[in-house]
Amino acid sequence: MTSIPVTDVPRTAEEWRGYLVEYGGVFVRTANEYVRPRLTAEQIETHWLGAEPADEETLTATEQRLGTRLPPSLRTFLSVTDGWQGVGGWIDEIGPCAGIDWLRNTDRGAHLIExxxxxxxxxxxxxxxxxxxxxxxxxxxGEDLWLLDPAATGPDGEWAAHEFAPKYGEATDHPGFAELLDASRDLMITLAGDED
Structure with missing residues (x-):
């Protein structure tokens, strides 16, 4: 597994809101001819590719279903937007609370484990x-998977994050969810040959 260094990433709900609008702007600006037709006029104008925020009741129910407290960056992200369309790289979307699960409980996960x-x-x-x-x-x-590892929790409560590429059988490590999302932003810029 390859490790990626820590960057300056959002932590508070207010920082996440601003960051996601900026991230959405990068996504809209770098969208190719296959992705751009799937964007709505509102998404193109506002750069918001998210959903309504998950309320505390939804977050708590998700944590009860999973049997664990979500790491701080993911929990705060979900309190700003319950899922996100338009992710850089080979990910289709970040799931909403209802779509987040243990990999072992999914068909794809069971297959990978086998x-x-x-x-x-x-x-x-x-x-x-x-x-x-x-x-x-x-x-x-999407083609790849984003995974969070509760066995690798930092002093800030963040779980190590991994981008797993089944095509290559490789995982890239990140200190947490926010850093993984930030790396996907950088990848969008690199693949588009775009300057931020």
Missing amino acids: IYTEVDEEVGEPGELSALFGRALVIAE
Whole structure:
């Protein structure tokens, strides 16, 4: 797994609101000919690709369903927007509270765990990815997956974040959800050959 350095990322709800409008602006500006037709006139004008905020009741119900408190950056993000369309890279969207689940509970996750457990058995030792898949929370999907790892919690309560690319069998590590989202913003700019 490859690690990405920490950057200056949003932490408060107010910072998230501003950051997401800026992020949406990058997404709109760099959208290709396949993505742009799916954007509404309002999204293009406002740069808002989010939903209504998740209220405290919804956040608490999600945490009860999952059996754990969400990491601070994801929880604050969801309190600003319950999901987000238009993510850079190979992610379709960040799921709303109702769509966030343990990877092991999803069909895709069960399949990945099965494949990587078989690889581990062939090698004769447990692998990092099969262990991660068994404990990770999946928060975003597309061609790739965004996973949060409750076993790697920092002093600030943030869970380590991973972008897993099934096509290559590789995961890129980030200190937390906010840093992962910020890396996707940078990737959009790089892939578009755009200057921020």
